[in-house]
Amino acid sequence: MKLPGIWLRHKVTIEPYLGVGPSGPQYGPATTFRAFVEEKTRMVRSPAGDEVVSSATFYARLDVTCPAKSRARLPSGRRTTVIAELRHDGGGLPTPDHVEVQLV
Known part of the structure; x- marks a missing residue:
């Protein structure tokens, strides 16, 4: 089941990180989409396993x-910058499948 559209009240723009090039970090073209943004400070784990402070999280479709x-x-x-992307997929169960993105 998709995350219901009524919950997606905000617009977020992402420039996806592509890696490091000869002149520094490289980013893909900006994409804007609907999401639910929660600006709340909390401790999260980075993909490397380090504890970091997240100042906002948004939820969007898979x-x-x-x-x-x-x-x-x-x-x-x-x-801001993405700390981690967490995918929540119920695998066919009637759950609101979504992606959770933690931000610095």
């Missing part, structure tokens, strides 16, 4: 991809 280190722009205009 077709959204936000690799760690991607750049994000929130509805408030604040620019």
Whole structure:
């Protein structure tokens, strides 16, 4: 089951991290999509296992991809960086399948 559209009240823009090139970090083209943004400070784990402070999290449908280190722009205009992307897929169960993206 998809995350219900009524929950997706905000627009988020992501520039996906592609890796490091000769002139530094490389990013893909910006994509804007609907999400639910929660600006709340909490401790999370990075993909490397380190404890870091997340200042915001957003939830979007499973077709959204936000690799760690991607750049994000929130509805408030604040620019931030992706810590981790967590996929929540019920595998056919009637759950709201979504991606959770933790931000610096």
